[in-house]
Amino acid sequence: MLLVPQSHRFRVVLAPSQINRLKGTWSITSISGLTSFRAQVVGAMASSSSVANSGASYDILAFGDSLTEGYHNYGFNFHPYSNKLSELLAGNGYSAKVHQRGISGERVVGGMDRRLPTLLQQFERKGVHFSWVIILGGINDLGYGADPNAVYAGLQSLYAACHSHGARVLALTVLQNAESMGDVIDDRARLNDLIRGTPAAGQDYVTVLDVVRR
Numbered sequence: 001m002l003l004v005p006q007s008h009r010f011r012v013v014l015a016p017s018q019i020n021r022l023k024g025t026w027s028i029t030s031i032s033g034l035t036s037f038r039a040q041v042v043g044a045m046a047s048s049s050s051v052a053n054s055g056a057s058y059d060i061l062a063f064g065d066s067l068t069e070g071y072h073n074y075g076f077n078f079h080p081y082s083n084k085l086s087e088l089l090a091g092n093g094y095s096a097k098v099h100q101r102g103i104s105g106e107r108v109v110g111g112m113d114r115r116l117p118t119l120l121q122q123f124e125r126k127g128v129h130f131s132w133v134i135i136l137g138g139i140n141d142l143g144y145g146a147d148p149n150a151v152y153a154g155l156q157s158l159y160a161a162c163h164s165h166g167a168r169v170l171a172l173t174v175l176q177n178a179e180s181m182g183d184v185i186d187d188r189a190r191l192n193d194l195i196r197g198t199p200a201a202g203q204d205y206v207t208v209l210d211v212v213r214r
Contacts, residue, residue, distance in 0.1 A: 041085060041134065044170055044209045058096040059128050060085070061167070063116060064136035067175065068102025107141045108154035116158050120165045133162040136172040138191055142184050148191040155195065159206055169206045171195055176212070
């Protein structure tokens with residue numbers, strides 16, 4: 001599975017066998033997990049009618065925190081999944097430019113919910129309109145004690161901003177971190193249950209990719 005640090009304080013772990021603990025940080029020792037994650041994203045988008053026209057050109061926004069930015073090795077190196085995502089899309093017959101806008105350590109509430117609308121407006125002024133926005137965030141909020149319902153409300157505002165822009169949303173469930181215990185683990189499960197229920201709430205422009213259960 002996907003293995004990259006989530007932030008300076010909270011580090012993501014899905015499969016400990018694929019990582020190496022070195023001087024207080026987590027480093028990637030297997031690219032297979034990242035490749036699997038990219039393939040899941042491609043599959044989820046390709047299954048939608050909005051990318052059914054093979055050969056057409058698409059702009060995709062990867063938006064989130066350090067997992068999106070690809071924070072690694074104390075910030076000296078970055079390995080965002082967006083770098084290769086366009087190649088996988090091309091391999092499936094789609095021409096797409098993936099724009100990466102992740103900020104390590106950023107929270108949904110008071111961070112992403114302010115940044116995304118402005119970012120979309122900036123791209124609109126440049127004539128760029130995204131077909132898809134991939135959203136992954138929330139673990140930093142939970143790490144600082146935020147209520148899952150408040151975080152989900154923040155995510156909902158992100159989804160709505162994308163819809164106003166004319167984009168479909170690929171909403172990713174929140175990955176587990178290495179150091180959180182007790183309440184944070186429970187809160188992550190609660191938040192993910194809320195995210196999984198999003199399409200049932202009448203938001204047909206949102207596709208949920210459950211990276212936790214895959």
